[in-house]
Amino acid sequence: MQTCGSDSAVLAAPVCGVSGLDLALAAMVAAGAAGTIWYLARRTSLRPYLAGGGLGLLFAISETAFGRTVGISGAFQQRAVTWPVLVAAGVFAGGLISSTLSGRWRVTTAPIGTRHRWLSVFFLAMVLEISAAIAGGCTSGLALSGGMVLAPGAFVFMAAMFAAGVLVRR
Amino acid sequence: MIPLVIGIAFGILLDQGGLTRHEKIVGVFRLRDFTLLKFLGAALVVGSLSVQAALSLQLVSAVPVTPTRFLAQAIGGALFGAAMALSGFCPGTIVAGAGTGRLDALIPGIGGLYAGALVMRRFTLPSGNPATLPGSHWLWIALLCELALIGFYFLEKGERQ
Numbered sequence: 001m002q003t004c005g006s007d008s009a010v011l012a013a014p015v016c017g018v019s020g021l022d023l024a025l026a027a028m029v030a031a032g033a034a035g036t037i038w039y040l041a042r043r044t045s046l047r048p049y050l051a052g053g054g055l056g057l058l059f060a061i062s063e064t065a066f067g068r069t070v071g072i073s074g075a076f077q078q079r080a081v082t083w084p085v086l087v088a089a090g091v092f093a094g095g096l097i098s099s100t101l102s103g104r105w106r107v108t109t110a111p112i113g114t115r116h117r118w119l120s121v122f123f124l125a126m127v128l129e130i131s132a133a134i135a136g137g138c139t140s141g142l143a144l145s146g147g148m149v150l151a152p153g154a155f156v157f158m159a160a161m162f163a164a165g166v167l168v169r170r
Numbered sequence: 171m172i173p174l175v176i177g178i179a180f181g182i183l184l185d186q187g188g189l190t191r192h193e194k195i196v197g198v199f200r201l202r203d204f205t206l207l208k209f210l211g212a213a214l215v216v217g218s219l220s221v222q223a224a225l226s227l228q229l230v231s232a233v234p235v236t237p238t239r240f241l242a243q244a245i246g247g248a249l250f251g252a253a254m255a256l257s258g259f260c261p262g263t264i265v266a267g268a269g270t271g272r273l274d275a276l277i278p279g280i281g282g283l284y285a286g287a288l289v290m291r292r293f294t295l296p297s298g299n300p301a302t303l304p305g306s307h308w309l310w311i312a313l314l315c316e317l318a319l320i321g322f323y324f325l326e327k328g329e330r331q
Contacts, residue, residue: 022226025311026223026312029312033315039323050212051183051186051188051209051212052210053216054179054183054216055180055184056215056217057220058179059213059217064224064230065230066172066176067234070176070180072260076283077287086174087173088177088265090173090175090176090179091177091178091181091265091266091269092181094266095190095265095270096269096270096271098266099270099271102185105271106271108274109273118274118278120256121259121275121278122281123282124253124256124259125259125261125264125279125280125286126282127249127253128259128261128264128286129282129290130249130290131246131248131253134242136239136242136246136298139210140180140261141236142236144210144214144217146235147218148213149302150303150307150311151300151303152302153236153243153298154243156238156244157243157247157250160243161248163248163251164249164251164255165255166255167252168199168255169255
């Protein structure tokens with residue numbers, strides 16, 4: 001790892017990979033973010049933003065510190081207990097821990113017409129896995145992991161996903 | 171141990187964000203409840219800023235990039251979105267939802283994901299191009315963040331009406 005010295009040295013030293021324009025942009029974004037958080041905190045529930053922001057940080061740590069993207073759909077294609085399988089096992093445990101701590105854990109069969117719901121969930125989960133395999137990832141492994149490293153395909157995937165989803169629910 | 175911890179944090183955040191409830195996922199496609207968009211938008215903003223900061227400060231030299239295959243991702247994305255809107259699930263929320271005691275996620279959900287993976291074992295798909303958007307990444311991220319912030323404003327406005 002290379003040390004970059006004081007802030008003024010960073011500004012003048014493109015060798016560190018940070019230019020003055022970069023810093024100005026970062027400051028602009030930070031100011032905008034602070035303003036929006038202030039605006040939202042006054043008027044609305046911050047819960048989805050905080051949970052989402054935490055997820056972004058988690059994915060960034062996984063990608064930078066461990067060199068791994070976080071994806072769930074890939075875990076089902078593994079034939080051994082590998083990294084993605086353990087992540088998926090953790091997600092199950094996380095759902096269990098979170099709902100228990102919030103006092104919401106309980107066994108439920110289905111919201112409406114169990115038999116019909118179970119058949120449709122089985123079929124649709126199959127479609128989810130097949131389409132994720134075609135695209136090379138799901139909401140986590142492609143849309144979010146790809147989007148945050150600016151992979152163009154992630155934005156194509158998200159646009160197609162929302163367009164099709166809104167169309168079938170019209 | 172590390173992947174397990176990452177997964178647990180992921181599952182907790184999904185559940186605390188409300189996304190293990192299928193109504194939240196269906197709601198976004200009905201244009202009624204924008205929880206998923208807020209969650210994904212915030213994750214993209216924080217995630218892209220963190221990754222780019224780590225790269226610019228040279229804490230890391232490279233991060234894994236999800237490959238791009240435009241046609242496959244347009245088709246796969248459309249299929250995926252349709253299945254998500256109809257079921258109220260995506261693979262992550264099926265697994266986390268199963269943890270919260272939902273049997274429809276645990277049995278047909280995880281069963282269906284395995285069935286889909288079995289089908290796809292018969293095919294080998296071409297690997298894509300691990301490219302990122304051209305030009306200054308900070309400029310793209312600034313654009314992404316500003317768009318997200320403007321989007322959040324209108325989502326909140328839309329939900330209140």
